[in-house]
Amino acid sequence: xxxxxxxxLTHRFSQSETALNSVNLQVQQNTIYGFLGPNGAGKTTTxxxxxxxxxKQQGEILVFGKPFAEQRVQTLKNIGSMIESxxxxxxxxxxxxxxxxxxxxxxxxxxxxxxxxxxxxxxxxSKKANQFSLGMKQRLxxxxxxxxxxxxxxxxxxxxxxxxxxxxxIRELLRDLNRNHGxxxxxxxxxxxxxxxxxxxxxxxxxxxxLFQGTLANLISKQQQYCFIAFExxxxxxxxxxxxxxxxxxxxxxxxxxxxxxxKEKIAAINQALVxxxxxxxxxxxxxxxxxxxxxxxISD
Amino acid sequence: xxxINSFSSEWLKKKRSLASWLVVVGGFFTPCIILLSRxxxxxxxxxxxxxxxxxxxxxNQSWESMAAFLLPIGIILAAGLVTQIEFxxxxxxxxxxxxxxxxxIFFAKLLVVLVMLAETFVLFNVGMYLSGxxxxxxxxxxxxxxxxxxxxxxxxxxxxxxxxxxxxxALQYLISLQFRNFLVPVGVGFAIWFLGIGLxxxxxxxxxxxxxxxxxxxxxxxxFPRDRYPLINIHxxxxxxxxxxxxxxxxxxxxxxxxx
Numbered sequence: 001x002x003x004x005x006x007x008x009l010t011h012r013f014s015q016s017e018t019a020l021n022s023v024n025l026q027v028q029q030n031t032i033y034g035f036l037g038p039n040g041a042g043k044t045t046t047x048x049x050x051x052x053x054x055x056k057q058q059g060e061i062l063v064f065g066k067p068f069a070e071q072r073v074q075t076l077k078n079i080g081s082m083i084e085s086x087x088x089x090x091x092x093x094x095x096x097x098x099x100x101x102x103x104x105x106x107x108x109x110x111x112x113x114x115x116x117x118x119x120x121x122x123x124x125x126s127k128k129a130n131q132f133s134l135g136m137k138q139r140l141x142x143x144x145x146x147x148x149x150x151x152x153x154x155x156x157x158x159x160x161x162x163x164x165x166x167x168x169x170i171r172e173l174l175r176d177l178n179r180n181h182g183x184x185x186x187x188x189x190x191x192x193x194x195x196x197x198x199x200x201x202x203x204x205x206x207x208x209x210x211l212f213q214g215t216l217a218n219l220i221s222k223q224q225q226y227c228f229i230a231f232e233x234x235x236x237x238x239x240x241x242x243x244x245x246x247x248x249x250x251x252x253x254x255x256x257x258x259x260x261x262x263x264k265e266k267i268a269a270i271n272q273a274l275v276x277x278x279x280x281x282x283x284x285x286x287x288x289x290x291x292x293x294x295x296x297x298x299i300s301d
Numbered sequence: 302x303x304x305i306n307s308f309s310s311e312w313l314k315k316k317r318s319l320a321s322w323l324v325v326v327g328g329f330f331t332p333c334i335i336l337l338s339r340x341x342x343x344x345x346x347x348x349x350x351x352x353x354x355x356x357x358x359x360x361n362q363s364w365e366s367m368a369a370f371l372l373p374i375g376i377i378l379a380a381g382l383v384t385q386i387e388f389x390x391x392x393x394x395x396x397x398x399x400x401x402x403x404x405x406i407f408f409a410k411l412l413v414v415l416v417m418l419a420e421t422f423v424l425f426n427v428g429m430y431l432s433g434x435x436x437x438x439x440x441x442x443x444x445x446x447x448x449x450x451x452x453x454x455x456x457x458x459x460x461x462x463x464x465x466x467x468x469x470x471a472l473q474y475l476i477s478l479q480f481r482n483f484l485v486p487v488g489v490g491f492a493i494w495f496l497g498i499g500l501x502x503x504x505x506x507x508x509x510x511x512x513x514x515x516x517x518x519x520x521x522x523x524x525f526p527r528d529r530y531p532l533i534n535i536h537x538x539x540x541x542x543x544x545x546x547x548x549x550x551x552x553x554x555x556x557x558x559x560x561x
Binding site for chain 2: 048051052053054055073074075076077079081083084085086087088089090091092096099100101103104105106144
């Protein structure tokens with residue numbers, strides 16, 4: 001079952017500016033879905049539409065299998081969210097910020113100390129939130145999102161402003177919520193290497209179009225397609241004819257000869273044949289594309 | 302139950318905020334000024350305190366500046382400050398992603414401003430009483446006012462003035478919900494209020510919603526004749542204005558395309 005499903009979700013800020021173009025997002029229950037895209041790709045717009053913060057123009061939004069707009073209040077009881085920059089009351093303490101929302105969600109009083117402990121804010125005492133560092137503000141926003149013990153967590157760039165240690169802690173926390181409490185998590189980011197470490201599924205959005213959606217394993221197998229063997233020789237034109245006898249060439253431009261990944265023995269044979277035909281081989285390189293490169297390849301296609 | 306929870310949530314938000322201090326300052330400002338002027342004119346106090354209409358004079362002196370100036374200004378600022386709590390902290394998106402109906406959020410916030418106004422009235426009346434009795438406790442030659450406090454008349458006048466202020470509150474709430482910049486509701490509010498003061502002597506000045514508390518006070522204190530508006534009931538007009546502004550504010554609030 002999908003916790004979130006959008007069907008042909010389209011949103012325009014003006015006639016000329018299409019923010020989302022028929023986005024079909026599918027976030028399965030009990031998964032951690034990394035929603036990836038560069039700044040301005042449409043991530044926040046999508047998340048705002050899912051939470052009802054923007055009025056839907058075209059398409060369908062189903063949350064927990066039901067149209068969101070029809071059961072907005074009931075649905076939001078099971079969603080914790082954090083959109084864009086921290087949303088906290090600066091003149092109040094961390095505990096007071098949570099106390100404001102506790103009656104609204106109807107959660108027990110002890111949940112306040114639990115989420116403060118979980119996010120490492122238990123010892124902030126009477127310090128006002130506007131005296132917090134950006135990282136602490138981010139933690140408090142996450143604490144607010146966790147307060148209702150939600151079955152679905154929607155976090156927009158949750159590690160912004162956190163130091164590397166803080167990032168790891170939040171990652172661990174999210175992984176724990178997913179594994180041990182079955183919380184479905186939709187987390188957006190513009191950095192693949194930041195979320196690849198803990199997500200199970202990935203969606204890549206660019207200029208309002210969802211370009212890729214699938215498991216992390218799908219994306220990794222896509223990565224294999226972007227690996228190749230590059231040859232640098234003294235006579236590329238002559239080398240093309242020789243290499244073609246052993247393998248198909250992915251690229252055969254001068255200075256840019258590339259074959260798919262080949263067994264070691266075959267690479268040695270090509271090398272030998274090139275040398276025997278009087279062509280100097282300067283370099284044979286195995287080029288591997290990391291996920292970050294795949295991300296850029298996907299959005300630049 | 303949902304509404305009570307929402308109201309208590311909204312009420313907590315104004316803790317330590319400027320809006321909560323405004324209630325205290327608004328309630329006690331005029332009584333403090335009156336008290337200082339009494340200290341300055343201590344020689345005239347024995348005659349004043351022996352007067353049979355002491356409390357009526359105390360009431361008129363206290364309300365003169367309150368009804369015409371401080372109350373409208375206070376309401377303009379309070380309505381703006383309550384909505385600014387969300388704008389300034391960038392928390393509208395968090396609030397609108399909580400499981401509350403938009404109508405619940407709208408009316409819970411409105412009720413906070415209404416209760417703050419009621420608090421100001423209570424503090425003002427307490428302040429008025431204290432500024433009346435403190436001089437007699439401090440100066441040996443000033444008697445405790447022997448005149449009976451006309452409780453019923455004061456209660457009824459308080460209620461009427463509260464009703465007369467509601468159009469200001471409703472319109473300011475409408476504007477404050479629409480604009481992130483605090484200067485917009487304050488600027489518009491002050492402009493309407495100035496206009497009202499400038500046109501106070503005009504026959505139809507009651508059409509300006511920010512004038513109603515001033516007109517009510519001027520009529521009740523005898524500065525305007527009682528039959529100045531024979532066909533118009535100021536308090537009914539205030540209720541109509543309040544209803545119209547509140548409905549408009551609600552429609553505009555709910556119709557906002559971007560609630561984040």
